[in-house]
Amino acid sequence: MLRLGPLAAAGRLLPAGPRFGPPRPSGGRVSLSRSRPPGPVGDRGLLARQVRAAAGSAGGGRSPVLKTPKGTRDHPPAHAALRDRLLAAVVTCFKRHGAAAIDTPVLELRETLMGKYGEDTKLIYELQDQGGELLALRYDLTVPFARYLAMNKITNMKRYHVAKVYRRDNPATTRGRYREFYQCDFDIAGQFDPMIPDAECLKIVHEILSDLQLGDFIIKVNDRRILNGVFAVCGIPENKFITTCSTVDKLDKMPWEEVRSEMVGEKGLSPEAVDHIGEYVQLHGGLDLIEQLLQDPKLSQNKLAKEGLGDMKLLFEYLTLFGITGKISFDLSLARGLDYYTGVIFEAVLLQPENDHVEEPVSVGSVAGGGRYDGLVGMFDPKGRKVPCVGVSIGIERIFSILEQRVEASEEKIRTTETQVLVASAQKKLLEERLKLISELWNAGIKAEVLYKKNPKLLNQLQYCEDTGIPLVAIVGEQELKDGVVKLRVVATREEVNVRRESLVEEIRMRTSRP
Amino acid sequence: MLRLGPLAAAGRLLPAGPRFGPPRPSGGRVSLSRSRPPGPVGDRGLLARQVRAAAGSAGGGRSPVLKTPKGTRDHPPAHAALRDRLLAAVVTCFKRHGAAAIDTPVLELRETLMGKYGEDTKLIYELQDQGGELLALRYDLTVPFARYLAMNKITNMKRYHVAKVYRRDNPATTRGRYREFYQCDFDIAGQFDPMIPDAECLKIVHEILSDLQLGDFIIKVNDRRILNGVFAVCGIPENKFITTCSTVDKLDKMPWEEVRSEMVGEKGLSPEAVDHIGEYVQLHGGLDLIEQLLQDPKLSQNKLAKEGLGDMKLLFEYLTLFGITGKISFDLSLARGLDYYTGVIFEAVLLQPENDHVEEPVSVGSVAGGGRYDGLVGMFDPKGRKVPCVGVSIGIERIFSILEQRVEASEEKIRTTETQVLVASAQKKLLEERLKLISELWNAGIKAEVLYKKNPKLLNQLQYCEDTGIPLVAIVGEQELKDGVVKLRVVATREEVNVRRESLVEEIRMRTSRP
Incomplete structure (x- = not known):
């Protein structure tokens, strides 16, 4: 099932041509002789003086600062060509699963975005009040999708959306983390029989990561209901579920001891409850673990956990039919940062992002993630009518960072034009x-x-x-x-x-x- | 040369299916039975209450406002599918002419955009100062391109860029004028023999408008040097060239009398000078008019005008070789709003935007425009080094409005998915x-x-x-x-x-x- 290998993604290879890497001139490079001076209007005219004066006043008399905003970057032709092919591969998969495209504005009303992202709300870019509505840049494609469904009273839809989102995050550009970046989302909205759409989302992640030949990967799966059930049986008060969840989410970046001390110290949970949680969230496995937890004397008594585990079992049955359980790990430490998830959650990580040719391998972490959010559309509906949703987001920038470094290391040349x-x-x-x-x-x-x-x-x-x-x-x-x-x-x-x-x-x- | 007719652009037609028009549900519409209630976490849980409280505090306790920001819109699947095909047709043409793609951030430093758009600077969206750099949303793709060239010291390049730009303009959505809209730009940067790249830009406009079968069109051409020469020989002081230019630019929307009175009243020009300008700017024609003006006793004495007219003659020779002079009009009333043009300018307008099937025809005005801007890159270069540029921007939103209305009127159905x-x-x-x-x-x-x-x-x-x-x-x-x-x-x-x-x-x- 290798539809797009890294070389295919990089386009036809050239015996010679512009290097992939720092931007270089492209196009008619051989005819540089100055055959005529530039037109005098732009040269010595009033316009140039006026514009320089204006630029000077804005920049405080300095010569203009030549840079893109922090955490953003230009894509020169070789990047743009590689990324176009990467996006096309992802979109091909989304279309294979019957999704229709939609587009929503980059700008949203501020109030549309408020109260959806928990602690991350502070990372939203807000526009200056220039009269009129108060606006912000979208933080993801999921909240705009929910707003779109509620606004148009759509109760079921399978859509994809490939577009840029904005986060005032601490950029880590070597790891492919930017303040402006593409998201590639596939979501299924509607009331359906359990776990069928959820299983399809995981199949999609599996197809895309296999097609792109990024190396070995694993897709971690969990369910917010199971997590909340664990918190409940461990004696965490309900009003601390969300904050406990955010701390558990850090388990992929820090060891249990640190997570534990944050829970006890910062979050003020009892050490006994936290140790109890620790026993659960360090578990991972497959169907066997699900069966084991279904027999767990405490957890099996918790309604939420039982529902979650029952659905997890069903999900594994469907994933078995899809033949992809080999890459799936039921992992109780997976929590996902965003507030709006209500059921199944998942996250794909590369196991061997290192490339033989690359001396300093890119550490990219998660390359896809998603889950079920049955409450989000209802938040926008005046009558609170719900539209259950499940979706997946492909972390295209991180994948791009890997491909970028791989191409650079191999000294492949990428054609940036198609001239015959x-x-x-x-x-x-x-x-x-x-x-x-x-x-x-x-x-x-x-x-x-x-x-x-x-x-x-x-x-x-x-x-x-x-x-x-x-x-x-x-x-x-x-x-x-x-x-x-x-x-x-x-x-x-x-x-x-x-x-x-x-x-x-x-x-x-x-x-x-x-x- | 009909590569994309309106029907082809609209995709395969359906005997039945979702109507083009207001957004409607799409996807698995037949299985709506409520087979299970949504998960309780999102339903009655703490999260939902917290989020509602947050949304309430942002929205002042009202139920959430369900809308996109003023002057922006969602694109439901039928729109998105039609627009994707339209953009693909434009990109195909750009690639046919050997352009490479680049991408730049939607966000730019404010100072990058300041002093480039004259009176329109007030239409730039600025971001709130949240600490760090002062940012704005890009107003067009031309200034970011110039910034990109200067920043990377690129002295020649042929690139295209298809992306959204932002203007706090008065939206006129029925005429396809939005505050967020796509621009499709093709530009040639570099020092070349005169008028060859300029002629190619006009050929591109001709190809795209012919391919899309939008009806009859005309491409008006002028040169800023000719206009400035006219102003000079009519006795307009040099420091009033730009403001005079903006007023002349209104000639496509208001009669000469009104333009005249704005010049005399608001702009304070002498009635004699203005009447003299009036004699020139109402002229339009072809090679014959160029020859006539080259013989004009006053104009032929003006260095700028003479250069401009000489180049215009050369341009017409190349356009004759391309076989497209039938659609070209040398029109002295064409001025173009933006400050940064320095030479050839052009603008394509549809002559018969009306469609037989449509009761209220869309009035769309200009569907493409561009020109030469030899001074812009130099404004960004610390040493003022120039890179002459010429480019064209296709007004894709206006074209989309026409196709949209045409599809609606014909009651064609558009497939929004490709499922086999x-x-x-x-x-x-x-x-x-x-x-x-x-x-x-x-x-x-x-x-x-x-x-x-x-x-x-x-x-x-x-x-x-x-x-x-x-x-x-x-x-x-x-x-x-x-x-x-x-x-x-x-x-x-x-x-x-x-x-x-x-x-x-x-x-x-x-x-x-x-x-």
């Missing part, structure tokens, strides 16, 4: 002929470029093809024009053939169609 | 078999769905296919399982054939591949 042919000339004074020919090619749907020079040297034109990976050159010359042919040169082999002008489009198509 | 087959059962107790089969199909790359019910009725499963446009149903039953076959039903014709299980994937592929 460069229209060139061997002699001078043929610009008009080049423009006429390229126009014919464009009109026939051929991807074609021409150097923006009146009399480029043939060598420079060929070098441009080498640099940018263009496979063919269509050369016009006096003799070819007389004969009604175009000389077609294959860049890689230097083979040259004369092609009748009326057959050129077909010949280019034939020679550039993928095998 | 629904895995169904005719008898009860076959959920496990359905899940096993669909898992096989997904693993083979088939787009497949299953209803999330243990025992759905066959009729409901068939109805789901009718509603959502799924062409095939794979039916498992006791007998089929025994025989090692699957019954494949063609929804449109009701034809049913038994297919051996091992041939099913191939059979589905064959029956759903486009002709």
